[in-house]
Amino acid sequence: MSEQSGGLPGALAGELSRRFGARFSTSDSLREQHGRGEAYHPVRMPDAVVFAQSTGDVADIVKLCAAHRVPIVPFGAGTSLEGHVAAMQGGVSIDLSRMNEIVELNPEDLDVTVQAGVTRKQLNAYLRDQGLFFPVDPGADATLGGMAATRASGTNAVRYGTMRENVLALTVVLADGRVIRTRSRARKSSAGYDLTALFVGNEGTLGIITEATLRLQGIPEHVTSAVCPYPSVEAAVDAVIETIQTGIPVARIEIMDAITVSAVNAYSKLNLEARPTLFYEFHGSEAGASEQARRAQEIAASHGAEDFRWASDPAERARLWEARHNLHYATLAMRPGAKSWGTDVCVPISKLAEMLRESRKDNEKASFPVTLVGHVGDGNFHHGYIIDPDDPKELAEAEALNKRLVERAIALGGTCTGEHGVGYGKIKFMRAEHGEGVEVMRLIKQALDPQGLLNPGKVLPEPAAS
Amino acid sequence: MSEQSGGLPGALAGELSRRFGARFSTSDSLREQHGRGEAYHPVRMPDAVVFAQSTGDVADIVKLCAAHRVPIVPFGAGTSLEGHVAAMQGGVSIDLSRMNEIVELNPEDLDVTVQAGVTRKQLNAYLRDQGLFFPVDPGADATLGGMAATRASGTNAVRYGTMRENVLALTVVLADGRVIRTRSRARKSSAGYDLTALFVGNEGTLGIITEATLRLQGIPEHVTSAVCPYPSVEAAVDAVIETIQTGIPVARIEIMDAITVSAVNAYSKLNLEARPTLFYEFHGSEAGASEQARRAQEIAASHGAEDFRWASDPAERARLWEARHNLHYATLAMRPGAKSWGTDVCVPISKLAEMLRESRKDNEKASFPVTLVGHVGDGNFHHGYIIDPDDPKELAEAEALNKRLVERAIALGGTCTGEHGVGYGKIKFMRAEHGEGVEVMRLIKQALDPQGLLNPGKVLPEPAAS
Numbered sequence: 025m026s027e028q029s030g031g032l033p034g035a036l037a038g039e040l041s042r043r044f045g046a047r048f049s050t051s052d053s054l055r056e057q058h059g060r061g062e063a064y065h066p067v068r069m070p071d072a073v074v075f076a077q078s079t080g081d082v083a084d085i086v087k088l089c090a091a092h093r094v095p096i097v098p099f100g101a102g103t104s105l106e107g108h109v110a111a112m113q114g115g116v117s118i119d120l121s122r123m124n125e126i127v128e129l130n131p132e133d134l135d136v137t138v139q140a141g142v143t144r145k146q147l148n149a150y151l152r153d154q155g156l157f158f159p160v161d162p163g164a165d166a167t168l169g170g171m172a173a174t175r176a177s178g179t180n181a182v183r184y185g186t187m188r189e190n191v192l193a194l195t196v197v198l199a200d201g202r203v204i205r206t207r208s209r210a211r212k213s214s215a216g217y218d219l220t221a222l223f224v225g226n227e228g229t230l231g232i233i234t235e236a237t238l239r240l241q242g243i244p245e246h247v248t249s250a251v252c253p254y255p256s257v258e259a260a261v262d263a264v265i266e267t268i269q270t271g272i273p274v275a276r277i278e279i280m281d282a283i284t285v286s287a288v289n290a291y292s293k294l295n296l297e298a299r300p301t302l303f304y305e306f307h308g309s310e311a312g313a314s315e316q317a318r319r320a321q322e323i324a325a326s327h328g329a330e331d332f333r334w335a336s337d338p339a340e341r342a343r344l345w346e347a348r349h350n351l352h353y354a355t356l357a358m359r360p361g362a363k364s365w366g367t368d369v370c371v372p373i374s375k376l377a378e379m380l381r382e383s384r385k386d387n388e389k390a391s392f393p394v395t396l397v398g399h400v401g402d403g404n405f406h407h408g409y410i411i412d413p414d415d416p417k418e419l420a421e422a423e424a425l426n427k428r429l430v431e432r433a434i435a436l437g438g439t440c441t442g443e444h445g446v447g448y449g450k451i452k453f454m455r456a457e458h459g460e461g462v463e464v465m466r467l468i469k470q471a472l473d474p475q476g477l478l479n480p481g482k483v484l485p486e487p488a489a490s
Numbered sequence: 491m492s493e494q495s496g497g498l499p500g501a502l503a504g505e506l507s508r509r510f511g512a513r514f515s516t517s518d519s520l521r522e523q524h525g526r527g528e529a530y531h532p533v534r535m536p537d538a539v540v541f542a543q544s545t546g547d548v549a550d551i552v553k554l555c556a557a558h559r560v561p562i563v564p565f566g567a568g569t570s571l572e573g574h575v576a577a578m579q580g581g582v583s584i585d586l587s588r589m590n591e592i593v594e595l596n597p598e599d600l601d602v603t604v605q606a607g608v609t610r611k612q613l614n615a616y617l618r619d620q621g622l623f624f625p626v627d628p629g630a631d632a633t634l635g636g637m638a639a640t641r642a643s644g645t646n647a648v649r650y651g652t653m654r655e656n657v658l659a660l661t662v663v664l665a666d667g668r669v670i671r672t673r674s675r676a677r678k679s680s681a682g683y684d685l686t687a688l689f690v691g692n693e694g695t696l697g698i699i700t701e702a703t704l705r706l707q708g709i710p711e712h713v714t715s716a717v718c719p720y721p722s723v724e725a726a727v728d729a730v731i732e733t734i735q736t737g738i739p740v741a742r743i744e745i746m747d748a749i750t751v752s753a754v755n756a757y758s759k760l761n762l763e764a765r766p767t768l769f770y771e772f773h774g775s776e777a778g779a780s781e782q783a784r785r786a787q788e789i790a791a792s793h794g795a796e797d798f799r800w801a802s803d804p805a806e807r808a809r810l811w812e813a814r815h816n817l818h819y820a821t822l823a824m825r826p827g828a829k830s831w832g833t834d835v836c837v838p839i840s841k842l843a844e845m846l847r848e849s850r851k852d853n854e855k856a857s858f859p860v861t862l863v864g865h866v867g868d869g870n871f872h873h874g875y876i877i878d879p880d881d882p883k884e885l886a887e888a889e890a891l892n893k894r895l896v897e898r899a900i901a902l903g904g905t906c907t908g909e910h911g912v913g914y915g916k917i918k919f920m921r922a923e924h925g926e927g928v929e930v931m932r933l934i935k936q937a938l939d940p941q942g943l944l945n946p947g948k949v950l951p952e953p954a955a956s
Contacts, residue, residue: 221687471937
């Protein structure tokens with residue numbers, strides 16, 4: 025063991041320690057913190073943590089690790105939900121949170137370049153005075169590097185798109201330490217393969233994102249919110265389909281079922297009717313946003329929902345959306361000591377009512393509470409299985425429920441993960457979803473990371489026995 | 491030569507002929523037609539043409555060619571502009587134009603799946619009765635497979651995006667004949683590498699696109715157009731920047747310079763003022779589109795353009811946009827017998843005024859007329875060099891002018907091609923634009939097409955001598 029330092033080859037530990045001083049650590053508490061996300065997955069500790077401060081730092085760490093064939097796991101805010109940061113084979117966790125500089129803002133071009141460790145809230149606070157904002161909002165205050173790496177989205181993807189649509193370019197450190205810039209700042213380009221899209225959603229398995237150039241939006245002149253209870257989940261979904269199809273550029277359109285609304289009422293001291301409910305947000309000029317809301321209200325009424333309540337008052341609006349954002353804690357409060365296992369399927373919206381109906385039948389048999397919240401404009405929704413994480417029976421039940429849910433989604437033309445990513449939690453569904461496509465992904469992985477050192481054990485299943 | 495049939499190995503020609511009958515041809519006229527696009531590039535004939543009618547046909551052709559190590563070049567409508575269909579090393583041209591079926595329309599999900607040979611106009615004619623349309627409009631009636639393969643866009647990308655944003659999923663035949671589906675129909679997904687984006691813009695060098703699932707839009711309730719002459723190109727560009735930055739969701743915003751407006755007047759019998767001019771289109775509800783136009787008009791006025799003319803009347807609007815679409819012929823009419831060499835740079839819009847100013851200085855020295863039309867909302871514009879294609883001096887002059895233009899664009903953070911693609915015409919700029927990124931593209935190419943048979947000589951430069 026004298027040759028090892030926290031599991032690392034001693035020579036590597038020595039080189040990292042010399043190069044990074046106190047920014048290199050093998051302390052148990054740091055390793056433990058860097059081996060866990062925010063979900064139910066058990067901690068898998070790296071052997072060491074290095075805090076990078078520049079793209080050059082990351083390149084140096086990668087080169088050193090590659091020379092010693094030691095795995096590398098990038099780490100941002102640690103808010104991932106599918107075990108992305110777990111060090112499945114040990115190795116070095118590269119913490120990018122200190123790379124938190126806004127590199128370049130181009131207000132005329134509506135773009136900004138940030139280091140990977142800048143968080144969503146930090147960026148939006150910086151942009152506010154310029155009248156600009158970055159629209160992708162996964163709820164958590166994740167780093168933008170992490171959001172790019174997992175192809176995150178959230179409540180207003182229905183209008184503004186996901187990270188796929190909102191990342192213009194990336195700086196990426198490759199498996200051998202080379203650094204590339206994926207493309208220029210031009211709004212569009214047909215110049216060769218789309219390297220940006222290749223690294224958006226790569227989850228640190230093809231390269232490490234160190235900077236991102238993002239598309240920005242002007243803060244809307246006017247924002248109107250609304251809440252509307254529906255007679256049933258199906259009626260709400262039909263209203264969503266019609267709202268989208270009519271071309272109303274709704275900024276957010278979120279569903280909760282009755283149980284979930286009750287949980288929110290209790291936690292956030294609201295008194296919404298405990299029925300399936302849609303939460304809306306409209307962005308535009310004052311006239312434009314109001315017109316959108318009026319048209320959405322007409323559609324709601326035609327689906328039996330007469331109680332469409334506008335909330336133009338900023339305080340009331342903030343209160344509503346804060347309740348929405350606190351949903352996670354509200355559902356945990358339903359069962360003291362519990363954890364939430366969040367599902368993440370996404371289906372074509374024409375299949376959403378069927379999907380939700382079948383899932384409800386299944387959920388009704390569950391031995392724990394199950395909540396529903398959904399970015400329904402995109403066909404993406406989350407059940408929360410409110411389980412006792414220390415009860416193996418409940419874990420197994422949640423596992424089985426989620427498996428049936430995912431299989432149903434894939435059978436209906438959907439995906440196992442709309443926005444959380446694969447990590448290692450969803451690997452088992454990759455073949456069912458992608459078939460032969462998994463082999464193409466594997467060819468790319470082998471081409472870009474021939475030693476298999478970049479975040480091993482993530483995204484791709486083991487090769488099929490042939 | 492008895493072993494050869496039109497340059498193909500005799501055994502392969504025999505197998506293709508047995509399998510495809512009259513759909514396999516080595517006739518000179520067909521080969522000649524399949525070796526040319528619509529631009530200045532000389533014809534490079536394939537050795538044979540096969541008309542595919544299904545994904546299975548394409549897979550069979552690819553497998554046969556791969557077994558004989560014979561190159562494969564996909565062909566759609568032949569409207570490409572950078573020599574994409576040229577058979578640089580001979581081989582088999584796979585004509586996909588007979589794969590022209592609409593496979594599945596899902597109006598509730600606003601998506602449609604088409605075979606690769608369906609053209610843009612064919613699709614929009616099919617969709618009209620459903621109140622839907624496919625927004626990407628490169629002008630030419632290209633096939634949707636070809637548009638996906640070149641990451642095409644056009645006049646309304648500023649609002650609706652390019653093929654990058656509007657292709658949900660693809661069916662692709664790989665270099666060994668395997669067939670993959672790149673992803674599900676779900677609106678968003680974080681399930682692994684973005685294979686769709688990998689093949690959008692691959693130009694047939696990584697695989698052959700045989701089907702595409704596309705995002706659709708509802709036909710807007712109301713459309714308003716406007717034309718507005720400006721005191722200068724710079725003033726027009728400043729107005730564009732402000733229009734975009736204010737968040738007006740303009741559907742089209744196109745520039746022409748004075749010379750180009752004159753050419754359009756002459757050809758389309760219009761009497762627009764011969765000044766730098768912006769053409770606008772606004773989509774929305776009647777109130778919404780009008781409000782957009784009013785706000786754009788205010789911005790125009792604040793940049794010294796007082797003569798903002800609305801054209802809500804469909805006939806007047808159609809006449810204007812038809813003139814815009816006939817621009818190519820209008821510019822050719824400026825010089826009988828001439829051809830147009832179309833440039834295609836795209837820069838961040840904050841650099842557009844500088845870019846256009848420097849280019850104009852350069853263009854003023856040209857010995858032939860130079861036109862300007864631009865999708866300025868995206869920072870993308872085209873000069874037309876109206877040259878005598880049989881005059882080597884003019885060709886060389888155009889070549890040098892274009893080279894300086896591209897270098898200027900790249901220096902300003904732009905791209906050598908906004909929407910036409912690389913083909914072989916733009917390969918020489920790939921290294922300047924992408925640096926080390928070219929090596930990543932090459933790794934992907936080697937991984938997916940190890941024999942180098944898919945559209946050889948396109949997109950990627952030869953490896954650097956090291």
